[in-house]
Amino acid sequence: MTPLGGLQLADDQRVLLAALCCLPLLEFGEAGLRGWSQLLVYPDAFRVRRSHVDAAGVLHEWDDELIGEAWDHGPLILSWADVQADIAEPDAGYCVAVHEMAHKLDALDGELDGTPPLPSRWQRGWARDFQRAYDAFCTRVDAGGETAIDPYAAEAPEEFFAVATEYHFSAPWLLEQEMPEVAAHLARFYGPSPFHPPV
Template identity: 65%
Template sequence: MRNWFRRFLRPASLDPDSWLRACAGVPFVSALDATRKARLQALVTRFLHDKTITPIGDLALDDVQRMQLAALCCLPLIEFGEEGLHGWSQLLVYPGAFRVHRAHTDAADAMAEWDGVMQPAHEGYEDLIGEAWEAGPVVLSMEDVLADLAAPRDGCCVAVHEIAHKLDALDGAMDGTPPLPRAWQKEWARDFQQAFDHMGKQVDANRRTKLDPYAAEAPEEFFAVCTEYHFSAPALLREAYPKVAAHLAKFYGASPMA
């Protein structure tokens, strides 16, 4: 209830000096034009008002670092708007990669069960640098966020990857398609499916791909990985999948690294 009420309060303005320092340390932000930077500042103000940024373990975050994390999370929302912040309230930040427990279900094995209950076929641990829970927080590795800032043209930006997942989930299905007008949604689905299928064939054939092969894992990962390339290596994305690049330029606005 408290978080719901906070949405209707006017957020406090950002400290101007801290915001300037934050912008200077994020190449994706410092490259924006004045109009889009002002939109981002408004989104960051709302983000810091509505959401809790929680460092994990021994990690400590100062005000400038918190602004930088918020700015990275809000980059994909400059055109979409603050509706993209709905549905979650916490950003968890680990010092580095974090380990999660996974239980994978084998549908074929489950079909053999008389009661129809899905049974975990195998389980284990994964080391991650980012995660977006469909109905929960966004989780980031600070070490990898800093690596992205140090190499902003390398095709990697874990924060925008996870926010792409949050945008994807807004229409109730994490399937690689965020909320769009119906006509655009059809074009998007067609062009992304063709590109995803091509990527999958390349990976299955053990061929070298222009984009990170992780994009072939699932449609939602293809969308999130392409989002990273839009913000950090847009020329490479255009070379690999020009129709996908055009959709993302329309959805997110021009890449600051273009």
């Protein structure tokens, strides 16, 4: 765990970060940490340089400001200010640490596509239910309607899974109300949300 940009983390803050990142692994297990070993923590949102060569061969470069990032086979990166904001308001539907961990789990099968490694029968049901919910959500966002779920989920199937993961851990009642099939898959994959009272 490496603080950057002059940030210092006390032992209890490190434990808190580790606990947040491991929340999505309670059911899946430590195999979810395969292929990487470093958590980088910036004091606040951080800038990354992006570039893309278009079909005409023209190089485009721009800056992105991020609060978290998960590299393929590389570190997981978080903004400490945003982690603290999530902790201050734990039921707001946002949690950047579990969002980035969802990307790590998603990428374990070699493809970032919104589907983590699952037994094949479950994977078929997951793909069907997530696709249906994603398509319906994108239609609502494209039509300019208000959505109870963060419209960033319409960005791509992998973002849909990561954003839904945030709601599972931060506002599960909202996810159940808006997307019951997705909520049921996530409750099975991650275990019951910590927000649900024990039965």
